[in-house]
Amino acid sequence: MPTLTRSDVHVNKPLGDIAIATQQDASEYICDKVFPIVPVKKQSDRYIVYNKDYWFRTGAQKRAPATESAGGGYKIDNTPTYYCDKWAYHLDVDDDTRENADDPIDMDRDATEFVIGNLLLRREKLFNARYMSPNTWGGLVLTNSSGVKAAEDFSPAIGWDNANSNPMQEVSKIITNVKRVTAKRINTMVVSDDANECLKQHPLVLNRLTYTDLKVVTEDLLAKLFGVDKYLVASAVENTAQEGAAGEFDFLMTNKFLLTYAAPNPGILKPTAGYIFAWAGRFGNSNLGTRMKTIRMEELEADRIEGEMCFDMHMISPELGVLGTNLIQG
Numbered sequence: 001m002p003t004l005t006r007s008d009v010h011v012n013k014p015l016g017d018i019a020i021a022t023q024q025d026a027s028e029y030i031c032d033k034v035f036p037i038v039p040v041k042k043q044s045d046r047y048i049v050y051n052k053d054y055w056f057r058t059g060a061q062k063r064a065p066a067t068e069s070a071g072g073g074y075k076i077d078n079t080p081t082y083y084c085d086k087w088a089y090h091l092d093v094d095d096d097t098r099e100n101a102d103d104p105i106d107m108d109r110d111a112t113e114f115v116i117g118n119l120l121l122r123r124e125k126l127f128n129a130r131y132m133s134p135n136t137w138g139g140l141v142l143t144n145s146s147g148v149k150a151a152e153d154f155s156p157a158i159g160w161d162n163a164n165s166n167p168m169q170e171v172s173k174i175i176t177n178v179k180r181v182t183a184k185r186i187n188t189m190v191v192s193d194d195a196n197e198c199l200k201q202h203p204l205v206l207n208r209l210t211y212t213d214l215k216v217v218t219e220d221l222l223a224k225l226f227g228v229d230k231y232l233v234a235s236a237v238e239n240t241a242q243e244g245a246a247g248e249f250d251f252l253m254t255n256k257f258l259l260t261y262a263a264p265n266p267g268i269l270k271p272t273a274g275y276i277f278a279w280a281g282r283f284g285n286s287n288l289g290t291r292m293k294t295i296r297m298e299e300l301e302a303d304r305i306e307g308e309m310c311f312d313m314h315m316i317s318p319e320l321g322v323l324g325t326n327l328i329q330g
Helices: 013-025 095-100 107-131 167-182 193-200 203-209 219-226
Strands: 009-011 037-040 044-046 081-083 085-094 141-143 149-151 188-192 230-234 237-239 249-251 256-260 274-279 290-297 302-315 321-325
Touching: 081 302, 085 095, 085 107, 095 302, 107 290, 107 302, 167 203, 167 219, 167 256, 188 193, 193 219, 193 230, 203 219, 219 230
Parallel strands: 037 274, 188 230
Antiparallel strands: 009 290, 044 081, 085 302, 141 149, 188 256, 237 249, 256 321, 274 302, 290 302
16 A cells, blocks of 8 residues: 655645634633633643632731741642544545535635534533533532532523523632632623523513613623623534434533633733643644645545644643533522
């Protein structure tokens, strides 16, 4: 079997630019909008987690003349590691199809958007599995009947589809409780599409609308009502049916919310609920960890448009996040 030479494989920057634009314009995917993307030079390495206990304890003392000042320090944990798995997908554009395509059709662009869309959906699925799974966050600590404190997910006593519920009040209490034990205020709220539609019709939300110039409930308004900087709607849809079978479509995330503190920018000593590490140091990779290649497949008489995405998702501080479930109960 002939071996591909370097001239057969081309890291395609124009297609890479299309891929980046597609990622940035894919509003239904919220993965890279929740937690900071950390571009890294190496596929695997250590990262630092700081201990908040040292930062919110004061040891400052009065200083007498000709004496040393009180002093101290803090500890960090540099044992956690990341490893950016490499995910890949391709589409072959055969010569005959390219020759017969009408002028307005850009085969390479369409192939790039198809490939990067597949990778984005995979990343979104992994994001949901990592951050939206039950009993993974530690921001809501409750005391059970035995007097033992344990982290739990939130579930409203009255569903938010009930007019007697008060979503804003419940979220406000969660934000205050997280602030009390972490010194950080929740700044990001992610809601599933169905929960978002429910909130847009809630009587308390509609009542607040009357005090604005808006005609409809917007995500910016909901961000203000819930007191967060970012209000994101997770609306990605997946077809879970096998190829050739009737489509089975549904949202990746349903009937949930995630409240979290996400650092606006990554930093060594900045607390954050999560980070997404993207392997940017690899040849041809963007800061989002993506790379597009064109490979001439002469035996197929086709050009292979291949995309790769290299990343790893980590929960850095579980106490800075609260998962809400069973929001709609009707």
